[in-house]
Amino acid sequence: MSQPVYQTLLFEQTEGIGLITLNRRGKMNGLNSHLMMELDGLLDALAEDETLKAVIITGTRRYFCIGADVGEIGGIRTIAEAHRLAVKAQSLFLKLESLPRPTIAAVSGPALGGGCEMALACDVRIAAENAVFGTPEIKLGILPGAGGTQRLPRLIGPGRAKDMLYSGEPIDAREAFRIGLVNMVVPLDDLIGEARQKAAQYAARPAFALRVIKDLVNAGTDMDLHSALKHESRCFELLFSTEDRTEGLTAFLEKREPKFKGC
Numbered sequence: 001m002s003q004p005v006y007q008t009l010l011f012e013q014t015e016g017i018g019l020i021t022l023n024r025r026g027k028m029n030g031l032n033s034h035l036m037m038e039l040d041g042l043l044d045a046l047a048e049d050e051t052l053k054a055v056i057i058t059g060t061r062r063y064f065c066i067g068a069d070v071g072e073i074g075g076i077r078t079i080a081e082a083h084r085l086a087v088k089a090q091s092l093f094l095k096l097e098s099l100p101r102p103t104i105a106a107v108s109g110p111a112l113g114g115g116c117e118m119a120l121a122c123d124v125r126i127a128a129e130n131a132v133f134g135t136p137e138i139k140l141g142i143l144p145g146a147g148g149t150q151r152l153p154r155l156i157g158p159g160r161a162k163d164m165l166y167s168g169e170p171i172d173a174r175e176a177f178r179i180g181l182v183n184m185v186v187p188l189d190d191l192i193g194e195a196r197q198k199a200a201q202y203a204a205r206p207a208f209a210l211r212v213i214k215d216l217v218n219a220g221t222d223m224d225l226h227s228a229l230k231h232e233s234r235c236f237e238l239l240f241s242t243e244d245r246t247e248g249l250t251a252f253l254e255k256r257e258p259k260f261k262g263c
Helices: 033-048 070-074 079-098 114-120 136-140 148-156 158-167 173-178 188-203 207-220 225-239 243-253
Strands: 009-014 017-022 054-058 103-107 110-112 124-128 132-134 184-186
Touching: 009 033, 017 033, 017 188, 033 079, 054 188, 079 114, 103 114, 103 188, 110 114, 114 132, 114 148, 124 173, 124 188, 132 173, 136 158, 148 158, 173 184, 184 188, 207 225, 207 243
Parallel strands: 017 054, 054 103, 103 124, 110 132, 124 184
Antiparallel strands: 009 017
16 A cells, blocks of 8 residues: 655564654654644555455654643633534544454553553554643643543553643553553563564454454443343354354364455
């Protein structure tokens, strides 16, 4: 897939794994309107790319993303302007959350405010030992407006989430792992390698089944248990009609590696 030239992002794709690197180095990857516009367009393109199997989002070794661009936030003067920013950010991270591929946030350094919210919108989070997560918006008299008040309690529970949201204080990688905010903590030098290894593991799985599982988990979060279980049974039945299900069972019985086609 040919890619446009980005000013605030880097993108490469190798063996079905896409790597998005936030690239506002002079601004610690602060989320300004241009970066959000470029990421939005890239996500649209990736959603249509059938060669793509998994996506990693990362920053630099020193910082993932410090959140919204302070210059733009400081320029907001009206409720209408604040509303437009929140809707734009929420729409972007919903698109990331709904991307029909597994997504991994590979976080080193600070992931604060909108940067933390971006990581929360990914399926899996891998943190380097120098990673820091936080929602400092309360210190500015505002709140996380890109999904932080909703995704954070769903991930770590309302009690722990409220502590982070009320205090605005950051937590380090080990604490983030302890409370379930991240899936694993690795040495900084191993971060991208570990993320690629995890992405390759996902990429080797049947793509359509992965997509169904992702949609099922995301939708089930907002359902009552009875409705979610009914939805699960329908998805279970659906996968029995796929070629990959036949190939997976045949390969298991023949004691060989399956050759999935994604259908």
